[in-house]
Amino acid sequence: MFFASDNGLGASDKVMQAISAANGGARLGYGRDDATRIVERQLSDLFEREVGVYMVVTGTAANGLALSTLTPPWGIVLCHDESHVMEDECCGPEFFTGGAKLVGIRGPGAKITAKALEASIASLGRRVPHNAPVHALSLTQSTELGLVYSVEEVRALSAIAKAHGAGVHMDGARFANAVASLGCSPAEITWKAGVDVLSFGTTKGGGLACEAIVYFDPAKGEEMVRRRMRGGHLLSKHRFLSAQMEAFLDGGHWLDLARHANAAAGRLADGLAAIPGIRLPLQPQANGLFPIMRQEIVAALQAAGAVFYPWSDKGLPEADRARAGETMMRLVTSFATSADDVDRFLAVAAKAARPLAAE
Ligand SMILES: Cc1ncc(COP(=O)(O)O)c(C=O)c1O
Incomplete structure (x- = not known):
């Protein structure tokens, strides 16, 4: 009767077999292996457009690194008051962004409403150079309280963020659970609804330790090549990340x-x-x-x-x-x-x- 978390029950057999199968033979390191190219193709197919893909080991790294490409150190990241980025990452987003400020928004079920987002943006000071400008909105899908944002909700929130010049990040540690619940396509709930970058989780869903930072405009993610390396999150034996992701995605697993x-x-x-x-x-x-x-x-x-x-x-x-x-x-x-x-x-x-x- 283990209900403490979805990280308490190992990885799926298919993922474990893929990791074991990836153990044999020699491969180039740091993501230059064939399996990494396969994963890039799989994710581009899944999201129905060319995407930029950067795999890391933890969701915390995926979130912080993703946000670092949306905001300068003097920017504001709007997120839910009870979100993982706000409460559970020991200032990881502040660290990776070089000091950006997280501003929490309250709302039932750990969801941000359009009204609350508008009010939060309206309450921010605009005195240059004193006040920090908003650069990013981070939404968690599914939320920390087990709810999901509908396509319309994500679209409305993204539109508000964009109207104020902010990019949209989605913390998808449980993205799979949200897509399964909504029954929509992964494209509909992300880039078609205005999301710029997604932390696509496998770990909570049956991977061992693998999350992909997915850019829906690959050009926006180009600096991640160096940010991931500098942040200590480019795995030398990257093949083991690609193997997990390939098996996780294969056949709708x-x-x-x-x-x-x-x-x-x-x-x-x-x-x-x-x-x-x-x-x-x-x-x-x-x-x-x-x-x-x-x-x-x-x-x-x-x-x-x-x-x-x-x-x-x-x-x-x-x-x-x-x-x-x-x-x-x-x-x-x-x-x-x-x-x-x-x-x-x-x-x-x-x-x-x-x-x-x-x-
Ligand atoms: C919503 C959410 N985002 C991100 C994470 C971070 O994942 P990790 O523990 O792999 O850093 C978690 C983990 O609990 C989470 O629940």
Whole structure:
């Protein structure tokens, strides 16, 4: 019953076999191997246009490096107040951008609304040379609270950013889960909706450690050749990154894995919604769930061996937040979550909730 994160369950068999297969023979290093060219082709096909591709090992590096090509050190990056770039990367974006300033925007479900984006931009000072200008907007797809931006939402947000001269970055650590949930094409939810650069994740979705920084205008990413090297993120034995990405993309494997994870989250959500003492203020749309649970239920689940953690409910409207005796918990399903795991979790929760039903 492991629901702590989608990085807790290894990599898919297909990815592991590809890494093992890539081990034999000699290849040129630093991305000059054939498999890297194959991945570039695969991603160009997937996104229906020529793209610039730079693979790195972590999502944190992908985000920071991507943002460094959108803003100078004196620029502002707008992002959600609860986004990974804002809260969980130990100032990685500030480091990679040479000091750009992250400005957080609040909004339910870790989503930025068009209205909030407009208001945030309007509130920024414009005194030259005193105030920093906005250079980038970073959106997380799917969000840190398990929701997805629709195509229309991304389009509207990008249009506002562009009207103010800002480029658009998408943190796609869970891009696969978003595409699986939306049922749209990868092109529709990215460059066709105004996204300039995407951190395309495999690690959370079934890779071992590989994320691609994808430029929809390859010319905009050219300096990444040196930025990635200088940042210490150009892998010498790059073949092992390309092998992961090639296997992840091959035959739609990435979407199959994401569909599995999303379906497990749906099964969990349906079951939890029927249990007294549990409520779901956010209807999950990808592979993360944030139920508010009575503490007796949380304790019973933890005693039964379930691994999951509390999460801040600060982004919820006040009426939805945890009350006395309740905690908001974070449950994340993955490509390897089994139906049995979900059902055992639900059974323990339901049993613990029985005395509460009478209240
Ligand atoms: C939304 C989001 N973006 C980026 C990352 C960073 O990935 P990594 O841990 O590989 O640096 C994570 C990891 O938790 C994440 O959840």
